[in-house]
Amino acid sequence: MAHMTPTPVLDPSQDKTMVLNMGPQHPSTHGVLRLLLEVDGETIVRIMPDIGYLHTGIEKTCEAKFYQQVVPLTDRIDYLCPLTNNLCYVLAVEKLLGLEIPPKAQWLRVLMNELTRINSHLVWLGTHAMDIGAMTVFLYCFREREDILRLFEMVSGQRMMTSYFRVGGIALEPPIGFFDKVRDFANRFPACVDEYENLLTENPIWVMRTKGVATITEKDALALGASGPTLRGSGVDFDLRRDMPYSGYENFKFKVPVATEGDVFARYLCRVQEMRESIAMVRQALDGMPEGPIKADAPKVVLPDREKMKTQMEALIYHFKIITEGFAVPEGEVYQAVESPRGEMGYYVVSDGTAKPYRVHMRSACLANMQTLPKMCEGRLIADVVAAIGSIDIVLGEIDR
Amino acid sequence: MALQPAITDLEQLQDRPEVAVLLARNTAAVKGAKFDRNELTIWVDRLALRDACLTLKNDGQLQYNALADVTCVDWYPREPRFEVVYQLFSTTNKRYLRLKVRLSGDDANVDSLTPMWPGANFFEREVFDLFGVRFDEHPNLTRIMMPDDWQGHPLRKDYPVEGYR
Numbered sequence: 001m002a003h004m005t006p007t008p009v010l011d012p013s014q015d016k017t018m019v020l021n022m023g024p025q026h027p028s029t030h031g032v033l034r035l036l037l038e039v040d041g042e043t044i045v046r047i048m049p050d051i052g053y054l055h056t057g058i059e060k061t062c063e064a065k066f067y068q069q070v071v072p073l074t075d076r077i078d079y080l081c082p083l084t085n086n087l088c089y090v091l092a093v094e095k096l097l098g099l100e101i102p103p104k105a106q107w108l109r110v111l112m113n114e115l116t117r118i119n120s121h122l123v124w125l126g127t128h129a130m131d132i133g134a135m136t137v138f139l140y141c142f143r144e145r146e147d148i149l150r151l152f153e154m155v156s157g158q159r160m161m162t163s164y165f166r167v168g169g170i171a172l173e174p175p176i177g178f179f180d181k182v183r184d185f186a187n188r189f190p191a192c193v194d195e196y197e198n199l200l201t202e203n204p205i206w207v208m209r210t211k212g213v214a215t216i217t218e219k220d221a222l223a224l225g226a227s228g229p230t231l232r233g234s235g236v237d238f239d240l241r242r243d244m245p246y247s248g249y250e251n252f253k254f255k256v257p258v259a260t261e262g263d264v265f266a267r268y269l270c271r272v273q274e275m276r277e278s279i280a281m282v283r284q285a286l287d288g289m290p291e292g293p294i295k296a297d298a299p300k301v302v303l304p305d306r307e308k309m310k311t312q313m314e315a316l317i318y319h320f321k322i323i324t325e326g327f328a329v330p331e332g333e334v335y336q337a338v339e340s341p342r343g344e345m346g347y348y349v350v351s352d353g354t355a356k357p358y359r360v361h362m363r364s365a366c367l368a369n370m371q372t373l374p375k376m377c378e379g380r381l382i383a384d385v386v387a388a389i390g391s392i393d394i395v396l397g398e399i400d401r
Numbered sequence: 402m403a404l405q406p407a408i409t410d411l412e413q414l415q416d417r418p419e420v421a422v423l424l425a426r427n428t429a430a431v432k433g434a435k436f437d438r439n440e441l442t443i444w445v446d447r448l449a450l451r452d453a454c455l456t457l458k459n460d461g462q463l464q465y466n467a468l469a470d471v472t473c474v475d476w477y478p479r480e481p482r483f484e485v486v487y488q489l490f491s492t493t494n495k496r497y498l499r500l501k502v503r504l505s506g507d508d509a510n511v512d513s514l515t516p517m518w519p520g521a522n523f524f525e526r527e528v529f530d531l532f533g534v535r536f537d538e539h540p541n542l543t544r545i546m547m548p549d550d551w552q553g554h555p556l557r558k559d560y561p562v563e564g565y566r
Contacts, residue, residue: 059531222492346488348486368523
């Protein structure tokens with residue numbers, strides 16, 4: 001009976017809000033995030049994130065792969081910090097297997113992870129500043145990011161989808177001259193961070209757009225499951241690398257930057273400081289790099305050296321078996337969490353005793369951090385939403401998986 | 402770091418503060434416990450889940466003040482089929498605890514933790530979307546990853562990895 005319904009009369013006193021669609025194709029949503037904004041003029045009344053546009057069912061795919069074959073899938077979850085995801089997954093499987101990892105492999109993992117953190121923070125800083133209108137920073141950040149990507153390429157053959165870590169160690173010994181290149185970068189980089197800070201930290205436009213904007217209290221951030229710089233920007237002094245060390249982080253000295261204001265500027269300061277701490281850790285890793293093997297002594301799990309394969313029958317058999325049937329992992333389950341550039345990245349791996357994982361679940365830091373967005377933005381202006389999205393540093397690949 | 406055998410006997414684990422607190426609160430609600438690979442897991446009755454979480458959250462010593470993760474494991478064709486897995490976390494003690502709830506396939510319902518921890522919202526929606534487990538009193542239990550008109554729940558074990566359903 002639709003034709004009999006009278007045409008609704010617009011009553012300006014009743015119709016105060018309207019719904020505005022932002023994304024999924026929007027340059028400041030960092031991927032395919034769709035936001036439904038209910039606005040009253042320029043003021044946000046309600047904000048509803050709509051996600052899932054990048055859902056690829058990685059968790060389901062993992063169940064059909066051997067344990068080692070899952071590593072390249074973990075790269076593709078968070079394409080800005082592939083090595084952090086590699087690390088978290090291999091740590092979980094190593095915990096299931098009860099493997100002991102030699103110190104050199106652990107230190108190399110820390111080195112690569114801190115470079116990854118800088119890489120990810122550079123993309124964040126560049127795009128975040130560009131969203132707010134500072135174009136120059138983007139070009140500077142990507143200049144240094146290119147250097148890091150070249151280092152990744154040198155060590156793994158790939159710029160972004162590195163898959164450099166293996167269950168039981170790392171894939172290859174770094175090539176000759178790699179450590180010199182890293183040291184060169186580590187010496188150069190602090191001056192670059194000064195440069196970014198010169199452009200932003202006391203820039204009045206930047207300060208006006210970020211200070212006091214999109215604030216969130218410590219209590220709200222914790223209740224909403226926020227982690228990483230989003231949580232530390234609100235005054236919670238917590239970092240998994242320091243408080244629950246993994247992969248040899250207990251051997252490193254570093255400060256955890258914390259700010260109490262809980263606004264966009266506080267989160268900005270935390271991340272910029274983190275870059276300085278990370279480069280200091282890279283230098284510590286270079287100075288203290290132990291000698292020794294880069295793979296665990298577990299012939300049934302770790303692929304044998306090429307040389308041994310050509311001379312020893314046993315090594316050849318193990319190689320054939322690992323490639324064709326994988327390796328069986330004892331029954332059990334573990335939850336391994338690491339501090340990714342965005343917060344707590346967790347892998348929950350369940351084994352049923354076969355060569356394929358029964359279930360792999362990734363606890364996404366961004367998915368939880370995203371839930372703070374309504375709290376940050378409601379009651380503020382539309383332009384502040386752009387600043388808020390940048391400040392929680394989302395990667396949609398990780399949210400949707 | 403050779404693997405130690407898992408301890409699955411509730412008697413042996415009742416001295417652990419987490420188990421002791423829950424047993425003191427409601428003995429019948431604790432369905433089992435496991436200590437394996439340095440991680441503690443406690444199975445609780447599905448009707449007592451929220452009460453157990455509140456007890457652990459408000460305990461002066463334990464202070465499990467954050468919910469890190471909610472997920473699910475499908476043990477099809479075994480019954481009870483679903484295990485909903487909660488990772489609780491204490492920022493003061495820097496410790497994780499795993500709570501689990503077993504749910505049968507034809508009645509997969511459990512209380513939502515969103516009223517207690519608003520951060521559970523998206524995680525529970527994800528479990529609902531991909532496993533079809535329902536969370537009572539959830540403010541907005543709709544699909545989150547899959548399209549709204551999707552049929553079936555992709556992470557169930559009787560849902561194929563590729564090809565047609």
